[in-house]
């Protein structure tokens with residue numbers, strides 16, 4: 001698609017770029033949703049569970065009491081997970097860039113890390129950005 005830009009004159013090129021950018025945004029969000037729902041297991045811990053055991057989709061990734069605990073004590077184990085949508089506390093502090101860094105390095109920009117059972121993700125930039133793009137769509 002970038003080679004197309006080279007051969008298109010001015011305004012046409014801008015139009016082509018604008019439409020590819022939009023398409024990329026959409027597919028980035030969808031890819032992020034795919035990673036969150038099918039690979040990251042984020043909802044297992046970050047979405048509250050209804051009495052019937054199903055995830056409460058009206059509170060997707062809004063933080064939850066965990067439904068499991070370790071058989072042996074694990075230091076710093078957290079019994080609850082925070083809201084990781086844009087209404088969560090860390091968004092205000094670190095914003096989008098901070099979230100991407102956290103998913104790439106398992107640490108916030110100040111070096112702070114999450115306690116267990118939050119997995120220490122070391123995602124590539126592409127995947128981290130896609131997840132954050134998806135999280136941003138959750139209100």
Ligand code: HEC
Nearest residue numbers: 040041042045078080081082084090114115116117118119
């Ligand atoms: C096995 C359970 C589990 C899974 C799976 C999980 N998390 Fe977590 N996550 C937690 C817990 C518990 C914390 C709180 C850790 C703490 O307080 O230090 C946490 C913390 C976080 C935080 C820090 C938020 C804050 O306010 O401190 C982010 C961001 C996060 N998780 C994102 C994700 C994403 C994105 C996924 C999926 C790709 C995911 N988590 C999967 C349990 C989990």
